[in-house]
Amino acid sequence: MGTAADHDTHPPAPASHYNSDVGGNHRVEIPPPQPFITSLKNTLKETFFPDDPLRQFKNQPPAKKFVLGLQYLFPILEWGPRYTLQFFKSDLISGITIASLAIPQGISYARLANLPPILGLYSSFVPPLIYAVMGSSRDLAVGTVAVGSLLTAAMIGDVVDVNENPTLYLHLAFTATLFAGLFQACLGIFRLGFIVDFLSHATIVGFMGGAATVVCLQQLKGILGLDHFTHATDVISVMRSVFTQTHKWRWESAVLGLAFLFYLMIAKFFSKKKPKLFWISAMAPLTSVILGSVLVYLTHAEKHGVQVIGQLKKGINPLSIMNLNFDSRYLTTSIKTGIITGIIAMAEGIAVGRSFAMFKNYNIDGNKEMIAFGMMNIAGSCTSCYLTTGPFSRSAVNFNAGCKTAVSNIVMALAVMLTLLFLTPLFHYTPLVVLSSIIIAAMLGLIDYEAAIHLWHVDKFDFLVCMSAYVGVVFANIEIGLVMAIGLSILRVLLFVARPRTLVLGNLPDSTVYRNVDQYQNATNVPGILILEIDAPIYFANSSYLRERISRWIDDEEDRIKSTGETGLQYVILDMSAVGNIDTSGISMFEEVLKIIDRRGLKLGLANPGAEVMKKLNKSKFLETLGQEWVFLTVGEAVGACNYKLHTCNSKINSSNVSEKYSNNV
Incomplete structure (x- = not known):
């Protein structure tokens, strides 16, 4: 499907393309189902054999496979003849x-x-x-x-x-x-x-x-x-x-x-x-x-x-x-x-x-x-x-x-x-x-004091891990120092998983690219649309946090709109480019978020969910509840569809107002 950066550079489909299908011409397809054994095999292969060490044995006669096996176990047999x-x-x-x-x-x-x-x-x-x-x-x-x-x-x-x-x-x-x-x-x-x-x-x-x-x-x-x-x-x-x-x-x-x-x-x-x-x-x-x-x-x-x-x-x-x-x-x-x-x-x-x-x-x-x-x-x-x-x-x-x-x-x-x-x-x-x-x-x-100084300048938490290992070894014992350092490192990983970043995206001028508004100062909010990027897989450890964080982003956006007098919020788009996987707790979180958004009178759209995410959302029937027409290939297409909906809705309102005014005059 390509990278997130590639997706955002695609221009949204013309408004006419959304007339009959709000999702436009580009659909996010659900991957074909795989047998459980095949799926498990692929997962184990990626986990334990990312370098595919057996590729050299493919399509080789038995005698050659035996020689290659010996060379794999004893590399000296490979380079020795060329010595x-x-x-x-x-x-x-x-x-x-x-x-x-x-x-x-x-x-x-x-x-x-x-x-x-x-x-x-x-x-x-x-x-x-x-x-x-x-x-x-x-x-x-x-x-x-x-x-x-x-x-x-x-x-x-x-x-x-x-x-x-x-x-x-x-x-x-x-x-x-x-x-x-x-x-x-x-x-x-x-x-x-x-x-x-x-x-x-x-x-x-x-x-x-x-x-x-x-x-x-x-x-x-x-x-x-x-x-x-x-x-x-x-x-x-x-x-x-x-x-x-x-x-x-x-x-x-x-x-x-x-x-x-x-x-x-x-x-x-x-x-x-x-x-x-x-x-x-x-x-x-x-x-x-x-x-x-x-x-x-x-x-x-x-x-x-x-x-x-x-x-x-x-x-x-x-x-x-x-x-x-x-x-x-x-x-x-x-x-x-x-x-x-x-x-x-x-x-x-x-x-x-x-x-x-x-x-x-x-x-x-x-x-x-x-x-x-x-x-x-x-x-x-x-x-x-x-x-x-x-x-x-x-x-x-x-x-x-x-x-x-x-x-x-x-x-x-x-x-x-x-x-x-x-x-x-x-x-x-x-x-x-x-x-x-x-x-x-x-x-x-x-x-290596120079490396410690470098850690201080680049990443303060890494410096803390480094110093905890040093202090633990010097002032306690080697085991305590090692456990302290590894414990802090694992804690950091768990914090990344349990508290993933959620970012507000804005549109870069004269483009269809959407980026973090805190990083790009010239990125502007799209009127009536809140675009959020979830920056990690969604698991049981972070699903509750993400639900609360998304609700808070919506509250903050509505408060901002009230203070500036802009167009009221009507759509929430979640950029799923960085969400590589999701578990059942994550799916339940999406169901709850959809209910929260519906109660507020808003619409939810998903942009660029990956194959594993689409497969699980489909099996859980969440896509039926959401409506697959609200799943988009890119953020640009999602914004285009929402803008078309806003334009169509405003046209109907204006037409209704004109008809009412004409009737009153008659």
Whole structure:
């Protein structure tokens, strides 16, 4: 039927066309009836398969369908045959570069999750291999992330003290990773990725900023060389833990930490100024680890209050499938931790992947990505890994290093494997304060104050959502901050549904276009006609409000007419262009509005109702009550018909007056 803008540009039919049919030549047709199964099938298809992933299988022989199915599940089978030596050269450089970042970050984030540091290396070996086979992004570099690590520590730490029972804590982390993977895979398989859409941009900005702030504050333990520290994540508990132990602060550790933090920030600043030298920032964490380890080894600083990692076990990932814990006492904690961390990790990974895909002008399948994330976390939980996704920092380095395909993840995984097999003893003297500096440097980039300022200028409610997430995370805990932000976002959606806009339309001079009189100051009211636009589908949640709002618009228009002495109100036209659907409560609302308008001696007209709306209005017999001649294709045709009626009525009145005057004269 076209857009509303297109409809309004059609000129109204001439008056003669309305002589026999008030609706003019253009009728709004009722769509042909569809079987319930067909209608349900179409609805489900639009909800869960908007991208129509099966279109490539149509009209293909069975053998081709089998090959296409394998390529859909394992994208490497699609691009692998076209892989070239030139691509490998680029991926080799990218893989080695991100490995230099993955090794120190992995160790750092594992400690942030209160897990053995070696798990950070394990998690950078198996999951990237799974993603390289099943992922659809060319640029995503897989690994652990700070926010997921912090969530794991906070949620499992509420139930199990890692110092008192480290084995149980470790097993619950594996179990939570399994549930995160199962949840992610199920969302992808059942095409439920739209659930992630409830994490709005404002929510993510505030949540990430709050989590980054909390992570930075937690690193004061390493910077100050403290042995005991609070497990709480709120800023008050952290500050209390810091300042009640002033007598235990180690100046040696603080000086070393601040020096390396300064070095990391300078490297990042220099790389931003000269993007071609991105490798300086990418290599900075590894060089910090090397320099810190050498310095501690030469000065024996571990004997003077500088804590070190200690012994790391050599060898690749041991199996952990037998360590999964399904004890009923902890099952709820594992499931809750898995779902929340899984959603956050999935949202971050998909957002990062789509961002870099736009730069290279290709598309990634969100549901396919969920399946890939799910499978790599399921496999990871069975091979001594914890939650992984596609972190922004590592993916940005991968992108800037010139990666061509997901083979860069394979190269990174092989580099980590060599480290696990031969180089882990070299990390014995790595100071923990250097790891804290690496985490702080990475987290400062997640506090996007410029985005928050932009939200303030553009949309105050989005800014409120952003700040509620930030304040909730920083001053309460991560779960409360996330729930507050999502709750406000959902509340906003519900308010849009429950309180849709209704607008008065006026005619733009020298045209048949009708627009909002508040937006277009030169739009004029049509004498005797009130034109209202309903700007949302009509459901039970807003039907009562719309009934009252339409009645109030009529009252306001009649008051305006009385004050200006214009032609009395005779017609009410409802522009239905934006009403995509209607339920039974909405139909009842229309019946009540029609009765209200009839009692006032007015006539109701509907302009441009959609197919679904027409079908339901017809089935409910409302069109019979209204009269289908009062349903118009455009607002212009509706106004033309009403003006013709007014003209005809006035002509009859004038003719009657002339006849009466003639009779009196006779």
